[in-house]
Amino acid sequence: MKKVLILLFALTIGLALSACSQSSDASVKEKPKEKKSEEELKKEIDKELKKHGEPKIKQDDQIHKIGETFKAGHTNFTVNKVDRVQKGEYTNIGGAENAKTKTIKDHEERLIIEVTIENIGKDSISYNFTGLDLKDKNDQSVRPVFSIEEQGRILMGGTLISGKKVTGVLSYVIPKGEQKHYTLVYNPFLADITTSNIEERVKDNIDYLVKLD
Incomplete structure (x- = not known):
């Protein structure tokens, strides 16, 4: 848990420093892509289901x-x-x-x-x-x-x-x-x-x- 908090803190500081030299829109565009988690993949499937007008199951x-x-x-x-x-x-x-x-x-x-x-x-x-x-x-x-x-x-x-x-x-x-x-x-x-x-x-x-x- 401590490691996670430290990483989150470092990420927050990094984004704040980036915002000082770039606009918020540019910062969002340059934000590195993260590997999709299992939960994100499930959400993607649910989204695909809804797109086709289908109930979940x-x-x-x-x-x-x-x-x-x-x-x-x-x-x-x-x-x-x-x-x-x-x-x-x-x-x-x-x-x-x-x-x-x-x-x-x-x-x-x-x-x-x-x-x-x-x-x-x-x-x-x-x-x-x-x-x-x-x-x-x-x-x-x-x-x-x-x-x-x-x-x-x-x-x-x-x-x-x-x-x-x-x-x-x-x-x-x-x-x-x-x-x-x-x-x-x-x-x-x-x-x-x-x-x-x-x-x-x-x-x-x-x-x-x-x-x-």
Whole structure:
């Protein structure tokens, strides 16, 4: 924090000295460009969305089922199957590095959701599990978990050239017997986090719903 304050102080002094010899307009023009932060990039995407008159995220008007393949943006998407495991250990994805391993309790079960994403567009796309979100009946997100049992099968991230597909699993711990109350949300725009053509891919910013009953 002290280093940040010192840098801010030095920057302020530098700008003040510059203003003494140049007009304020010239100072603004000569101000060095800074590398865009993640937050600035997000704002740029939101700005692009608004420019096209689109809401931040639209929702598809259809509810899809397990085993159904449907077109979602530049991809075909399928929830192939959902397995239920009522024992074993897991850790939360995105938690602390030293997060403790947890054990499934008697009133819990782990859903193992196998999905396939196929690139049906002309250009390569990236895929990432952040484009998938499990929601409960109150529209609350469930944090994905990792189990050693699914090692090598977890859908993490990568690149798909045109015509190629990938199959992987995501895992979540929910109350036992409550699977029918959960919905998997797939957003192809959020899954493609490395896209360079924001203006084109903004059209894919749609939530597609798959009921898991």
